[in-house]
Amino acid sequence: MKITIREGGPEDLPVILGMLDSCVEWLVSQGRTGQWGDKPLSENPRVAESVLRHMKEGTAYIAEVDGVPAATLTVTDAPGASLSHLPPPGEPERYIHWLASDRRFRGRGAGAALLEHVAEETRRAGVALLRVDCYAGDDGKLVAYYEANGFVPAETYTSGENGDWPGQVLARRVR
Numbered sequence: 001m002k003i004t005i006r007e008g009g010p011e012d013l014p015v016i017l018g019m020l021d022s023c024v025e026w027l028v029s030q031g032r033t034g035q036w037g038d039k040p041l042s043e044n045p046r047v048a049e050s051v052l053r054h055m056k057e058g059t060a061y062i063a064e065v066d067g068v069p070a071a072t073l074t075v076t077d078a079p080g081a082s083l084s085h086l087p088p089p090g091e092p093e094r095y096i097h098w099l100a101s102d103r104r105f106r107g108r109g110a111g112a113a114l115l116e117h118v119a120e121e122t123r124r125a126g127v128a129l130l131r132v133d134c135y136a137g138d139d140g141k142l143v144a145y146y147e148a149n150g151f152v153p154a155e156t157y158t159s160g161e162n163g164d165w166p167g168q169v170l171a172r173r174v175r
Contacts, residue, residue, distance in 0.1 A: 001065060003113045008060035008072060015062070015069045016051055017042040019100040026103040034165070035135035035142070054080070054097045061117060063101075063110040071101035071110035075118050079133065079169075086155055086169060089129055094122040096132035115149045123174040133157075136168035146170045 008016065021040040028038050041047040051074070054060070058076030062069050074097045079086065096118060101111050122130045132151065134142045143153065151170035159165045 001108060003070075003108070003110055004064050004067075005113060005117045006062055006064065008055070008062040008074075010052060010055060012060065012062060012069075012072075013048060013051060016060070016072050016098070016100070017048060019069070019072055019102050020047065020051075020098070022103045023100045026106075032138045034137045051098055058097075059121075061114055063114045063117075065105050065108055065110055068105075069102065070105035070108065071099070071114050073097065073099040073111075073114050073118065075121070079131065082159070083133060083157070083169075086157060089131065089171075091129055092127045093129040093131055094118065094125070094127055096130065099132070111145075112149055119150070119172060119174045128173055128175045130172045130174050131169060133167050133169045136166040143168050143170070 021042050024036050024038070024041055027033060027035055054074040054076055058074055060072065060074040063071040075094050076097065077092070077094065079095045080097070099111060099114065119130055131154070132146060134146060136143050136156065147170070151172045153168055154171045155169040157167045157169070159167055
């Protein structure tokens with residue numbers, strides 16, 4: 001098994017949305033609908049707009065396993081408007097958005113390879129801080145995943161229509 005990482009572009013939007021839908025399907029099968037609900041994210045035009053906006057503001061990466069797209073994320077220089085209520089870090093940063101994987105590749109390390117690639121790219125850019133936010137509800141497995149990949153919890157927050165979506169910002173020092 002060989003993992004390669006390449007930059008993605010707008011032409012990869014269907015692949016990225018497919019990975020997001022794969023995650024939703026898997027979360028639903030686990031009874032964990034708090035993160036992204038129970039409907040395919042590709043059916044929500046705001047999701048596609050968000051993915052494209054982050055791609056335009058930063059860089060999307062696709063991890064391929066033996067040439068097949070397996071995981072994705074996008075990295076920008078800031079968390080974006082939806083998290084503008086959070087205190088700024090007080091230093092330059094890189095911020096991860098939309099980490100997702102095609103669940104057929106679960107456990108093969110594509111997501112971890114992407115996180116390591118982005119950490120190295122952040123380091124090469126002379127930036128010391130890499131941050132990400134994620135769903136912090138249910139069983140906490142997503143927060144634990146980021147912790148296992150070198151991130152430490154920073155701020156917590158709530159969002160959503162009713163203010164009941166628990167979020168966690170995590171940070172990783174890369175130099």
